[in-house]
Amino acid sequence: MRxxxxxxxxxxxxxxxxxxxxxxxxxxxxxxxxxxxxxxILNQLAARSDAAAIAVVPPPKSAAPESPLLAAAKRAASAGKST
Structure with a gap:
């Protein structure tokens, strides 16, 4: 017993x-x-491992339209390079 x-x-x-x-x-x-x-103990560790194996995937980025300010800055930058 001991x-x-x-x-x-x-x-x-x-x-x-x-x-x-x-x-x-x-x-x-x-x-x-x-x-x-x-x-x-092994069962508890296995359950913990199974839970940790679940991957979190972020949602895909939405195709938001480009901001007018950014579009103007890009046009100005490309116009400055062509001169």
Whole structure:
């Protein structure tokens, strides 16, 4: 029992380093086996990884008309180059 509790504590420390919160005392009280706790941690990490794999794609840029001020500046710039 002590060896199993120590292993659960080790698994809990590993989980904490991975950002997964585990209540080791509760796991010991419920008699959860270290392998079952590891599987639970892996499932949580896999779910987190699946959620992180979703890509956010911005909408395409709209074809807004060019502003009159910008068009005038472009005409003035091109007229200045041709003289």
């Amino acid at each position: 060896a199993e509790a120590a292993e659960l504590a080790t698994v809990g420390a590993q989980a904490a380093r991975l950002g997964v919160t585990i209540d080791v005392a509760e796991a010991v009280q419920k008699g959860i086996r270290p392998d079952a706790l590891r599987a639970s």
